[in-house]
Amino acid sequence: MRSLGALTLVSLALLAAGCGGSDDDTAAWADGLCSALTAWTASVEAAATTIRESPSADSLSTAVDDVIAATGTLADDVKGLGRPDTDVGRQAEETLTELAGSLERDATALRQTLDQLAGADLADLLAAIPSITGTFGSMANSVGQAFTDLEQLDAKGELEQAFQDAESCESFSR
Numbered sequence: 001m002r003s004l005g006a007l008t009l010v011s012l013a014l015l016a017a018g019c020g021g022s023d024d025d026t027a028a029w030a031d032g033l034c035s036a037l038t039a040w041t042a043s044v045e046a047a048a049t050t051i052r053e054s055p056s057a058d059s060l061s062t063a064v065d066d067v068i069a070a071t072g073t074l075a076d077d078v079k080g081l082g083r084p085d086t087d088v089g090r091q092a093e094e095t096l097t098e099l100a101g102s103l104e105r106d107a108t109a110l111r112q113t114l115d116q117l118a119g120a121d122l123a124d125l126l127a128a129i130p131s132i133t134g135t136f137g138s139m140a141n142s143v144g145q146a147f148t149d150l151e152q153l154d155a156k157g158e159l160e161q162a163f164q165d166a167e168s169c170e171s172f173s174r
Helices: 002-015 024-053 057-081 089-116 122-153 158-165 167-172
Strands: none
Touching: 024 057, 024 122, 024 158, 024 167, 057 089, 057 122, 089 122, 122 158
């Protein structure tokens, strides 16, 4: 599970290292994205800790429900950001729409796994933990890939500068 948080933070840090110009709207877009990702990452990390420290039917159900809810919020927030005011705004918006879709599919897989475990004994619950935490990892990989894609789109560094300018992205640049 250490790789989950590390991957997300490393991916976000890549964006914070750039240069270029930005306006207030693009910085607000970056700020909204970083805020949404900070909240989601905290939820996923807390869920993973809960599962690892207290493997029970209740804790597993609560953790998965928390990640599903956080993922729904992130997907809504990402879709609501719209397009940044840059030359690559349309492509950035498409990248985040794809990210939201990927995360929603993973949340659906988590829900299906949890539903299959209804009434399961402890052995079955413990056996399902690698699948669940693997899905958490898949979600983190999707976030990382989205940021790699954004970085590759951003030849002029406009998005990177916006991430530097956005207050909520400060924790990703350290």
